[in-house]
């Protein structure tokens with residue numbers, strides 16, 4: 001009896017195990033099928049339909065942390081909240097420290113080239129196809145946005161091919177022949193008369209060429225908002241002497257900011273076949289060249305706001321969007337800490353600076369023309385626009401005798417220097433800015449780029465491929481692989 005019972009029980013157990021296995025396999029299959037259905041883009045499985053590549057020019061990890069600590073308080077940045085993090089080396093084919101042309105070529109084509117070259121091989125004979133061109137060939141729409149001139153090195157690397165970034169007019173001409181759908185941000189420096197005059201082959205005014213290629217030109221918010229989706233558009237806003245947007249901290253309300261260029265770009269490019277959009281925070285680099293920490297922090301915040309627009313789009317299309325944020329190189333050798341300050345930082349002192357170095361330098365230039373601003377008057381301006389000397393606000397801003405002497409020397413040298421046209425050598429503004437940066441405990445090691453690897457943040461379809469440590473050429477290669485973009489033989 002006992003034996004029979006035991007035997008029956010074993011049969012039951014076996015049956016139960018088989019049944020359990022069947023149920024487990026079925027449930028798992030259903031679960032994975034559901035997961036795939038939820039995540040896959042409608043129509044084309046596993047390929048992102050909407051691709052964003054954000055490039056913070058000159059934006060190293062120290063720059064990101066500076067901006068976050070100075071301007072965001074408890075609120076975290078979108079870019080640093082993205083789930084995937086990688087790092088990329090940035091060297092050029094011929095130099096350890098790269099420039100925006102070689103780095104832009106790496107990010108746009110997946111190939112190393114020489115410094116100064118725009119999406120061509122280092123031999124300057126062969127052009128390199130860009131991911132933007134590959135996306136266009138696949139039927140996607142393409143948008144290129146930058147806070148500096150639209151024919152500056154980084155944006156140029158996505159639509160143009162030239163032996164040198166200096167040929168800005170020839171680069172701008174290629175904007176009109178690119179067939180891309182949206183250009184937004186700074187003006188075309190190549191279209192400045194002095195640059196038109198430099199070209200070997202003048203093909204006409206860039207605006208005329210853009211019109212002939214059926215681009216609508218929008219010069220302000222109202223005009224940009226009136227452009228209908230699907231219409232090819234070149235949009236710019238008020239620009240400075242170098243064709244760039246104002247530094248974010250100097251921007252007037254009526255000027256279009258990087259976030260609006262991005263938002264409107266998304267509106268114009270959105271279509272069932274998808275789009276590729278590159279957005280550059282170009283003035284971060286300019287601020288870092290000048291060692292202007294406050295301006296860099298504000299421009300990163302503006303860049304962050306633009307990323308926020310793409311992130312909001314990602315949230316509406318999570319299974320169909322890939323968002324990648326990186327930098328082309330670090331600039332300025334920025335460190336958060338300084339030998340003379342030890343463990344002390346006073347980043348909050350940077351809040352006393354309320355104009356960029358560029359804007360302050362324009363004032364210094366005006367003083368020089370007027371010849372009526374004395375050194376004590378100049379010191380008053382320093383106090384108002386940068387903070388040093390404003391002991392009423394903070395005793396840490398006090399000027400020592402040595403500081404005063406140093407500033408007076410820089411002021412005298414600046415006022416004495418030859419003045420010709422718009423060019424003027426200004427030793428005073430950098431001296432004022434350095435004084436504030438030193439007090440804040442910020443260290444700058446260079447006025448040029450550095451070879452420090454840069455961070456890569458990513459989210460969305462295929463984003464996990466961006467984990468790890470790799471070369472900047474791999475960023476383009478990964479995008480090509482994930483989006484199944486057709487790369488021609490080299």
Ligand SMILES: [Zn+2]
Nearest residue numbers: 058100285331
């Ligand atoms: Zn630079």
